[in-house]
Amino acid sequence: MNVLIIEDEEALAHELEIFLTNHNYITEICYTGQSASEKIAISLYDFILIDLGLPDYDGLDLLKEAKKNNPDAACIILTARAEIYDRVRGLDLGADDYLPKPFSLLELQSRMQAIMRRKFGLKQSIVELGEFIINLTDRTINCHDAVVSAITKKEFDLIAYLILHKNRTLTRTQLSEHIWGSVINDDYDSNYIDAHIKNIRKKLNVYAAPDWLETVRGLGYKIKMNI
């Protein structure tokens, strides 16, 4: 997967590059809109990450160029100027997703995977974990022939996010950012993730022990899975 990162903040571009390279993407960086415009015109990418706040170029113009020259590329807008107008315009102009800064790298990765699934019409993604079969498309959990119905929407979101980033420890902060990211509230340190995990374990335990859902002491949680 080829990713073009258009970001004038060199430090951020660099971190994006490290992260994506670690996750087997091939990246290229453009620090200016001008050079990005040239790159878009000649090369083909699977993903184009566009920062809207470029000093030399209107990010939305870049988006238009990308849609013209790289029609198959998925474009994700990254911006600190989280104006509602920009968001609507960006999505109108054909952006596949929109991530306001600051965002979690895990969130970026999960958005990219979601786009891929959408784009390439992947078959139902079904994951087998111990004695459980988890269908990420239909959002169902089965244990042998029984349907685990007690799991709430939030709890399923947590499981799905952990599966997506399998074998990786996710911190409580990362998890709560994912499941409460759209809620603006007053708490900065919620330990409600623990309560959710506790509930998930309790509900799954009725059917079988979910020993694949691990607590990483002092750090967070992870789902262990053989690839």
Place this chain on the structure above:
Amino acid sequence: MKLKTKLTLFNAISKLVIAILFVLLVPVLIKKISRSYVDNNLIKQKSKFLQIVKTQGIKNYIPDGETYGSYYLPLKEEYLTIEDDTIPGHLIDTIKNEKRLVERDTIEYRILSHTFVVNKKKYLLEIGKSVATLDETSTPLQSIAFAVLIGMILLTILADQLYTNRVLKPLGQIIKSKLIGQKFPNFGSYKEVKTSTSDFQYLDISIHKMIETIEAAFQKEREFISNASHELMTPISILQSKIENMFEQEDIADELKVRLLEMQKILNRLKSITKTLLLISQIENEQFLKEDKISITELLQEVYDEISVRLSEKNITFDILIPQDVILININKFLIFNLFFNLVNNAIKYNKADGEIVITTENENGSLIVNITDNGIGISTEDMPFIFNRFKKFRQSMQQDSFGLGLPIVKSIATFHRIKIEVDSVKDLGSNFRLIFPADIIGYVS
């Protein structure tokens, strides 16, 4: 009391006092004036008499052999007497009030007495004018003066009233257009109040300038918050990515990872504050559209889904008692959701274990009232005025991981949607937040 009323009242009272004083003084004045007039007249008559005596002799007045001559007007209001003055060395020239017995009538006169010498003989002249005639004239004069005065006073009061009305009209306009009904911080555009009174012009322009200054300061604050929070997003973003990347590096010891995690938590706190401030500034700059509609039960169900884990942590019961569902229209769903989320979240945070939260609705004249009631720790009376202030922390919230922006968000969202908030709270017994939705964001009731 209004300035106009005060002025009118003062004018009327002061004029009345002056009039009463004047009317009381009139008899005295008239007496004095008429007396000096009478005295002058008597002196004139005396000189005329002496003149006649000088040219024609005294015989015209006192026939020979007589010692006394007197002349009266028919009504005895004036008289003149001449008699021999036999008292030697006695020379008088006075005017005074005395009583005389004239044909059985005792009449009080103003009398001029004068001794003079003709043909080496001394005579005493008396010219009198009855006092009663003086009083007779003063009484009608007084009542005429009184009537004229009252008329004049009424006329001036009327004139004053008309004039003050006219002169103070611009002041009323300034108060009406610049002060009453102006909702901070939206003052509307400046309209000059027409007046030729320079003080009012000055007042008008000063108020206008002050409003402009306030507006500018307010605008600056909003821009500053918006710019500052936007500018902070990029560095926060870089730090967050760096921490996340480091966290994933396999050669990092767990001990260091724990510290990275702490950094992540703190960064998250910074991020939450910044995002919240940005949200408030976006609401205040009206950057949100109000085009959504959602039923109140659906919305509260979504809030419940988000928040149920927090409820069960404290074993708090959550009841939604809505007799009739209502559709909210022309609202921003994201914002209204956050309004309810924050209120319910607060009701959980400031509640005791096994507490309860009840949401009820009522309809009142087309508007919808939503009550969010808890039996938590409540708000003390002294804290009450400050609960919507940004970054205000209270003793009871100290134990909470909050930064004092929950209710300010609620407040800005409510203001943006013209929802009124009323808060009732008793310390240690609980709080009731009452949201009053205006009729125009209430859709059909299904």
